[in-house]
Amino acid sequence: MIDASKTRWSRVLTTLGLSLGLAFAIAMFAADRVSAQTEGRQVAPESPIGGTVPGSSLGSNSDAEIWRALRHGAQGNVSIPNKQAGVLIQSEGDNWRAMRNGPLTVYGAWIVLGFIGLVALFFLLRGRIKIDAGPSGSTIERFNGFERFTHWLTAVCFVILALSGLNLLYGRHLLLPLLGPDIFAAITMGGKYAHNYLAFPFMLGVVLMIVLWVRHNLPNRYDMTWIAKGGGLFVKGVHPPSKKFNAGQKVIFWSVVLSGLSLGLTGIALLFPFSFAFWDPTFSALNAIGFSLPTGLSAMEEMQLSQLWHAIVALVMIGIIIGHIYIGSLGMEGAFAAMGSGQVDENWAREHHNVWVAEVKGEPLPDTHGGSAHPAE
16 A cells, blocks of 8 residues: 555656646747847837836826927817817917916006006196187188098097907906996997907008008108107297198107008907918018017917007007097197198198198298298299
8 A cells, every 4th residue: 555655646746847847848948939039139228117117107208298298289189170179288378368467458557547647747737739829710721521531430440449459458357347247248249349340441541541641741851850849849839840741740640550550460360360370471581680589380379479469559559549639639729620620720730830831822931940941842
C-alpha cells in the first residue's frame, strides 16, 4: 500500500513539473516573438502606462492646452445653421462687455454732460449773441427749400437716433426705475425700430449734405482770421470776415460728414450681422503704412468692434451737435431763420458772413481783416 501511494504522488509531481516546464517554454517563445517585432522601435519615455497619461492629464493634450484652445475661440462643428454656435468660448466677449459697461458708459456720460455744461457756462458768461446793428428789416436768402429739407431730414433723424441710442446705453439705469418695466419695454422696442429704419434717411441726408455743401466747406484764406478772433463769439462787436460757411461751421460740417459716414458703415454692419468684414481689411490697410493692429478677426470680433466704435462716434457727435443746436437757436439772434424760413436779416448776414453777402450782391470783397479789398468776380 505504501509503495502504491508513493508511486501515485511521484506521477503527480512529474506531471506538474512537465506542465510548468512547458508553460515556461511557451512564455519564453512569446517573449522572443515580441522582441523581434519591436526591434528597432523607440518607445517614448512617457508613454501611456496602465491606461493613464503621465502628468495626471486627460487624453493626448493637457488641461492647459485644451482650455487655451477654447479661450482662443476654437471652432467646433454644429448641425444648426448658426455656425457661430460652434465656438464654445469667445473671450473677446469679456473684453467687449468690460469696455461697454465700463469706460464707454462712464466717459460717454462725461462727454455728453460736459458739452451741456460748456454750453450752459457759455450762455451764462456771454449771453445771447445779438445783432449789433439791430435788425435791418430787409432779408437775404441763405438756404433754399431743398437745402433746408436736407438739413431737417438729417437733423430730425439724428435726434431720434441719438435718443434711442442713449436709451440702449443708459435707459435701464435711468428710465427703467422711473417708468417701470412695461412702459420702458414699449419705449425701448419703439426706439429699436426707429433706430433701425431711420438710419437710412439719415445716411441719405449726409450724402445730400456732401453734394450740396462740400464746395463751401473747403478751407480758404478767411478761416485763420476767423479762428484767431474766436469767430467773434467771445467779444462783442468783433465780426471776422467769412464766406457762406465760417471756420466753426466747417468744423461742424466735417464732423457730421465723417462721423455720419462712420456711423453708417458700422450701422450697416450691425443691421446685417456677420455679413461684412469691415475692420479686418481696415486694420490690414493701416498695418501696411506702419501700424501694428490685429488681423484675422472672427465675425463675432468684427461685430463687437463695430458696436463699440458706433457708440463712441455717436457719443462724440451728440456732444458736438448739442453745441450746434445751441448756437443755431437760443445762442445767436437771427441764426434760426437760416434753416427756418431760409431768409436771414441782412445785418445779421453782414456781421457773420460779410464775404458771402458781397459775393451775392456783387459788392467789393473784404480783405482777411474785414475791410474792402477788391470787387467780387
